[in-house]
Amino acid sequence: MLLPSTRESLPHPSDTHVRGRRDNETVRITVGDLEPGRVGLFDPDAGTLLAEGRLAEFPSLVALFEHMRPRWVWSDTRRWAPLLLTAGVRIERCSDLRLSAAILEWSTDADTSRTEHPPRPSWLAPGPAELALDATHAAASIPGAAAAPATASSADRVALFELDELDDVADGGPREGRIGEASGAASDALGRATPHQVADEHDRQLAIVARSARPPRLRLLLAAESAGALIGAELTAAGVPWDSATHDRVLTDALGPRPRPGAKPARMEELAAHVRIELAAPTLNLDSQVELLRALRAAGIRVDSTARWELREHDHPAITPLLAYKRLARLLSANGWGWLETWVIGGRFRPDYVPGGTATGRWATSGGGALQLPKQVRTAVVADPGWQLVVADAAQLEPRVLAAMAGDLRMAEAARGRDIYQGIVDAGVVATRGEAKIALLGAMYGATTGESGRLLPRLARAFPAAMALVDRAAATGERGARVTTLLGRSSPLPPASWRATQARATEPDATAQDERRARSSARDWGRFTRNFVVQGTAAEWALCWMAGVRARLARLGELEDQSDASPPATAAGPVFARRPHLVYYLHDEIIVHTPAELADEVAVAVRESAADAGRLLFGEFPVDFPLDLSVVQSYGDTGD
Template sequence: MPLTSSLPDGAVPRYLLVATHAEGEAGVFDVHALRGEDPRSVQPSQKESLREGREPAEEVPVGVVLILDESLRPLAGPLTFSYEDIGDLVTWAEARALRWVWESTRYWYALFLTDGMTVERCWDLGLCRNILRNSPATAGGDYAAGRGAATGGDLDAAAPAGPEPAAQGSLFAAPAPRGAAVEDVGRDFSAQRAAIPGTTAGRKLELLLAAESVGALIAAEIRATGMPWSTRAHQALLEEQLGPRPADGHRPAKLERVAEELRAALQAPKLNPDSPQELLRALHRVGVDAASTSQWELSDHEHPALEVLERYKKLSRLFTANGWAWLEAWVRDGKFWPDYSVGGVVTGRWSARGGGALQIPATVRSAVRAEPGHRLVVADAAQLEPRILAAMSRDEALAIASTGKDLYQAVANRGFGGDRASAKIVMLGAMYGQTTGDAGRLMPQLTKTYPQAVGLIEHAAREGEAGRRVSTFLGRGSPGPDDAFVAARRAANSLDATPADQSRADSIARSRGRFTRNFVVQGTAAEWALCWLGQLRLGIRRRLPDLSSRIVFFLHDEVMLHVPEGQVDEVVKIVHEAAARATELVFRSDLVETPVTVAVVETYDQAK
């Protein structure tokens, strides 16, 4: 491998690998050498400008880079770089449209963002590894079998965690973690590229890998930017609904008053309403024979205490989930700092690392407030999953229904006598496996009207029931059957199996079938949403390059941006165009429409 800090004549760099160290000797990053220029005759580099007028200090390497061409041949490196080199490194690479390749976007991009530097594209080896090892498109290959993967420390775990991102430079105060060597990063990248088949399935899979990686960039940027949040407004709504902040271990005054109401209504003066066991016993004593205290379970019962209980639960949720303790832990400097885990759910949806970033309840949305001179642009992909089902299945009748703003009404008009409620019940029932009751009664009509759409999800259900894996449209594979499924199947197939064994196996199989039928639709919707986010981010970078318009929140099929007032109209255009482009990218078709609704507001509650 060449150890050089300059590029060969005529070389065209394509990828820039980043790692914590090299296996052997490494040179030193020098932006002048990479540009092929004499530092004495050009403008100072960013690093030189930073150091101007300061005493020379020993540089502490924070990483190593290796520059590759399209064929993955090394052109320059390995080269160590310091924190002061990040500005020059990113500027040089982005000017050449290189793709960054690293183990963990969460770790490496956080370093770049603390220096105010952003990148356009990356390949996250960790996220891509999870997809490639489980995708049916790569099944049977070496990579899916676990051969050729990079080894090293968990850089995701080494990234900053908690309610606030790291301050500039603080990431380098602690000893640097040790991940895979840059040579191992290169070998793993080569193995991942080789694992993608040169087929239609491979093309789809490559789009998914790119979308997952750009999703990681967006999650890191949201983490670094924060969501505008008014502490004053939040405290005011807490006092309005709960009363003054109580001492530790005590309920707020208004919550305690509702607790007293509940005790009186249930004739239980010593009741602890936060204890499900005590609450259930008290309900039984007054004739409410419920199996649990869930809202769904209690909806079948009538008693004056139930209305009081619902009020108590609502206030208690506010106090425990978004009360004063949450506000102190997660809101700093007028910002809530969401911390997302990209692909944290098996379907590809994001999850959150604490703080409730995926659950901002209506009761506190008025605290999400645009800064002066800005607006919140809140966009929502309407009725996304049935539209995705239409596109996946190429069901022309359902695709026609998707052309309007209200897909459920269009479905109702075609096969359910205009009854929108029935159409929605049966459509959701088909996707989520609710095939009894009203949904079951209406299912034959749905199957007759939209045979290809229903056929796709029914096939996914049968595959799951048989213990086989299914995949999303772009190729994310579902998990295999769990231990309970395997054990139940083994017991049912044994020579001394009982009817109870067979019944249990059938029940577990049906449960898995409900999961797989939803997996293919929900997972594909998550892929579309990633592409929407990616195109939205790209549109902003290309058309509003000052990057003052920022994505600050994402939830499944909803995105929020914080936008200067003068850029609102352009951002709204980009939002709509990005949705249309995402549909074209994923499905290579304009058969289905995926409209988005957009609200321009000052506070989040105004968008709902």
Template structure:
């Protein structure tokens, strides 16, 4: 059974549908104040709730102590169905843009080097929507899809992810503010007043000034810093850390230390602590589906980063433990499953990189890692490019898959993940440049620019299929784990083992200490289940590493 919820100025209207989508009875009006209790009663029938946006419904239910098992998040599902090649012929995909199309068109922002998958997503609009009509369109699109089972699983996982994001924020990551303050003091010195620099940063700055023989050094301004470095005799093109590490000069060490500590202060310093940690909890604002590949984004608080320097402040409650788990070498394993490359799957029976060494493709584990990164991100030079021929000979199916995705992108085409999320097409500016370069008499400079742009988009689509499918695996892992954790305990949501943090292929579960071993078992079982759901019987392992700790800093 489905229950479609709609809000209006008259309150909430609930409409029940059977599994075939047919209406069951008359719409039911529910007062806003009575909604949590009403949802709690209906939840006993195990419906799948259908609503426009989980963030508009679920937080209030959680605050009232009501957890729901399943939902259909129409906005997230609409974004997937609108763009997927599996539903390209559907009425939904071919309809004019409307209020459900709340995301900034991904094609309008071409990927930049180092940030291939960071696209802007605008918050949902307040334009009138009809959830019942939209749900019917979505069901029709899935039913008519090239592979309904694949896209259906993706929509279910995406909607489960929306529930999980709300639950993580409601539960919060346990953070000891006093411990965090202590760690900052050790690294940066006492809390500065006003716009002062912390003592440690000021000390490093004085060292840089002394080495360069000038007080005209501002490490917080890349442009001014670059001028100061060049005046000091350093021939550098930028102030990026990777370039500075190649320079043999005494100012480099304090400068790199300054940059590292400055990032810490900006991202997770005293202001972060004051703004984002309250009542012993950090409540991250995740954005499920916030990037083109389906990886989560964040709308504030640095939910997708927690530097190692301050992880010791993430401390389990008394009588509780943190179970930290991450999927080992997830993206290479996803590639072996996507391509059905049995040689690579066999190499991944244990440590995948050691398996690649054992195959004879490379000599060391470090080379194996570089080679795989080169394959997934399109290395043509350096060690990654040098190792590609041997990797191609050892694992031809896997390399052929990413090469094919790259060629598709270079032509301006679209690629699709295992479950059906499709890459955005390049924007109008991309196509104009390609067309201009193909005209007879086009300048060499224009043709070079077009080739560079084409290769850039090819690198995007090359990795899209791997990163996007890895994001699908992670969603299925968390969705399965969510149900397993609920079955371990009793009482309210926060009294049972529950997810409190997620970062691409890593999760943290906060659990009563006596259930920690059971949580580890469920984490592993959910990982195996996610692999079977997405890839069926392909012989690809998805091992995870786990650590049961009192604070996050002990995990690694």
């Protein structure tokens, strides 16, 4: 087992005197603030304060204990991990209580009715522990999951903060908004937690997990989520190796030389002039949708928007230069010289990752647009001298996840050892690879019309189990209930406005329009929950994959530390300068920056981790997760 959480580690021999602990127990150490500016490390199982010191001493205190390979338990990885990384201290594993609470808060797997003592209120979780809203949801998305006959007692529903600012929580209504998002008050509370409070919260969470219907799955999810949080902090610390000169060349080739502030690049001006002539609109500002739409219609081009997909359908001499202009405008505003100056410092792009930042468990980023790096500028991602990039993405991850979740053997068979879309063609389900792709995406996204909708029945006939899973998830969402991923992340409830719309349609004086609107919004939410179970479980696979890669890279790095075959990647910071390390993550794709002589071993580690992730989630179910993997100097050289 490679995932930090699931590997039981032996305490260092010299630690056995620290406390009488069985060898197979994982040591945990909680981290918190004792008073402003002072940090404490606490052993909750021995009840001992292990160490305390000034905030500046925190990394060296952690370093003192890391050889015991403890699980570091803290409120928020985004607060604590950067302090360690800038000081050159790497840890093996942690528990992020903020992210865990966000998952457990809605974990309908947790059954509070079976215990005399409901979980203690949390100073951490921003909402009431609504633990039993929909007993059937688990069965809807987890094969073989038993529905927990749980009802939340009112004691579970107390507001967890005794803070007036959180009135909206105290009413006990469903919380809306982003997963893992903390209010200002919550952030303050997080910052002030003592190591003892952190320990209490951890105990509370462990108790919820233990009472849940599927403790091993939730345990894996929380471990993976926490590993992800650590990786997110490490990705920022290491940064994406970025060659600004290459980026500048891309910009100059496309746009012309960098213009003075306020001016448009030469290529854009040329194209704009061209468009103005063709539209006979000499003063047209192409950046204004309003003006542009008016000018297009005045020129006899019947469009309802200025969107590219719509413009593309028209044959008019203004269209080609207009589309070229829009493409350049996008490049300039999203990833132009301004972006380069703001986001690339010292040869590294350091985006701010937000692990668990979306409803489905995918990550978000804030600033820099790291998850939207256009293919065009990926040539600027270049390994340091003597280093290489191992770029890998999981081929058709979501359909494979769906096949495995649903236990659909025929679909898994179509995927095994090949392109799943081709496999579907070979199985005689549809005629072409293109049709297979459209049909499968349509199944996961909830298409109803067009080519996709037309192909769905054939897919359903060939793969009834897979189709039934997503259809069930959609039906659950249409009822306004939650669905759950394989490991136990639950979807949010629809907003109050959604419920109001549904309620209105059932009133005696409801109009046809009320009913239509209710039906439409129910379908909308059903498409969300349909996709949630697949996208969310795929995100879980990716977290496990990445956690495995991280663990294996750490082992390679220990060896590499002894050698100096490659020059250090000093811009990667003190922890990673001589070790292969993750530098980029994009839903189903990773990049490892590695000393060149280790690239082949890294590639093996990445592949083995993918296989491990499949087994962690799906056991021996015969599904595979092949990777498209390349060892390159530049991200632009991967061939896709």
